[in-house]
Amino acid sequence: MRVLIKNGKLLDPSSKLDQTQDLFIAGNKIVSLNKKPDGFNPDLVINAKDKIVLPGLIDLCARLREPGSEKKGNFDSELFAANSSGITSVSMPPDTKPVIDTPAVVEFIHQRARETNRANIYPLGALTHQLKGEQLAEMYLLKEAGCIGVSNALSTIKNTEVLRRAFEYAKSCDLTVFIYAEDEKISNNGVAHEGAISTRLGLPAIPETAETIAISRALLLIEQTNVRAHFCHLSSARAVDLIRTAKKNGINVTTDASICNLHLTDMDIADYDSNCHLKPPLRSERDRVGLIEGICDETISAVCSDHQPHEVNAKSAPFSITESGASTIEHLLPLMLHLVNRKEIKLNRAISALTSEPAKILGIDKGVIEKNKNADLCIYAPNSNINVDKNHLLSSGKNTPFNGWELQGKVTHTLLNGKVVFSID
């Protein structure tokens, strides 16, 4: 299969590519930029005039709900939704049912990924057995099976000795540890940021220190063990400060923020909107601005969807007893572009946060537009409008906190390994 993407504006901040050029694909590779290779006869021509061509987006954290929670979604529904936002690579945390702590589960995931064939799937293995924070998981076997990193997902490791040993062992396996930083004791089953809103609504509160204490503890152990580490979904301005200082002091860590925390604050909970029940919680406007600043100065290098589709019943209850998480994957790109349109983030930074930076964090050779690289691409129309309507989401989860928002930047084509996996015409 030979594909010609004609007249598109190619944008890849990591290789300083920002030009209208033709793009030539043969098989699963990009074979040329601008210059037509000899004898190239396209089977398919995509007219990308007035459109922007990006590297396929890489989502650092999305729950595809397989295995174990198929009533909330599956690979087909969630990856199709992902493709509609230009996503071609997805990393999934290990809190599936069963947990990704045996090679068999990894193999199941790879098999489902092959069957679906909509995205490159990068499972994270468990850091501890069953995510219980007590015994180490078989990290080396998980790595051999294909895990590109390890994580304890949303379960915090209470025993600091176990955390230290887990970091040391991950280091010896040359695995990146993905850390969701929360001190569960301080969160104390809270459901909203501690502040005026949680006080007014009477919601059990999660103080900022639930995040910052967990980050501080992990940072000290990262420094001691020298493990490669990534902090997932920072939520507070103070957390960004801690990471900024640590980086200045030479501790080598990366971080991401979830798209919801870049747009929403605890004010959006309004009258108990359970679609705003998230973990980490939506915090104050000061925190939201702190996260944006962190992205601009690259303290936070990547942005993810933290996609968590739910069935209706999981969100239909009094706020505190609903399940946390939002269905976000199919609006990741337009929501990011919305921040660009509002002049909060520059376009190049917004794009690198969804492409080359997450690729570096995952240690994968993707997220760029270059000759001889895999043809994972996203083409979008920058001026096209999108009206977010929860009743017309492609994801099985209709739990979007952005219902009714008007966004721009509809994806028209998504290519995975040179094959069109999504298109609207």
Place this chain on the structure above:
Amino acid sequence: MTGNNIQLDKNGNLKHFLSIEGLSQQLLHTILNYAESFATVDKRPVKKVPLLRGKTIANLFFEPSTRTRTTFELAAKRLSADILNLNISTSATSKGEILSDTLRTLEAMHCDMFVVRHANSGAAHYITSQVAPHISVINAGDGRHEHPTQAMLDMFTIKQYKKDFSKLSVAIVGDILHSRVARSEIHALNTLGVNEVRIIGPHTLIPKEIEKLGVHVYHDMNSGLKDVDVVVMLRLQRERMRGALLPSENEYFKRYGLTNQRLKHAKDDAIVMHPGPINRGVEIDSDVADGEHSVILQQVSHGIAIRMAIMAMVMGQINKNENKEKKK
């Protein structure tokens, strides 16, 4: 609460009673005025008015309660309504039925009003969003959020003793963090335009940024009580000792228990209230609870009149036009 006020119908009349926050001063006065007229009903030989005859009210208590449920039941009976008491914590939900199905079932029984108590904040709002349009919902306490009928009966009680809200200083003492009564009272007092609302308690029991609700925070009892007209004591739950919030009941009483000695800091004619049930010797000394400043028992009897007024109003059984005339 926000601009889109689900408590009011399109004409601005009370349709549900979920939170004091979001209601106007005029509406609170209307409730107090109607309660005034209902307060005499129980002094009649026949303690009933026919305002809600033929209506069915379901008391949906997802959390145990005797006092509040009983006063709602009495209020409904005095309005001639039929009342169902459902203690849901021990029936449907323990069999795995989800809340919205429980509501559907009750709707199918042609109920007209749900009186709801639930352990989670926002439960009354959630239930209101789920019920059929003809059903009214009254919040009888949701988590830590609001207990608006309790606040209104307290306002009614204050009004019996203090004529002018605008001159009052009111202190609310104790576990503000977990108290739905406190939140409703803060909104009610501020909406009615009192001079000052103070809250008094240790840092561990005062939620963050509570000042934004329009209160002054005190951590010392004597300075907090200085020259106040009304003292509202909150019940201290024993389980607070377990969560590292307080060391002991004894120490709490030493710092924040209301004694006659402490009450001297308040105005001479100050009244002492308590939503009940009281813990004698924990938050309040028996001498104060039974003393001349205490209006705790009066509060209980006012509870019925207030609930009658609110039930009649949400069911649209009080002539609204007449009410508007009165206001003019």
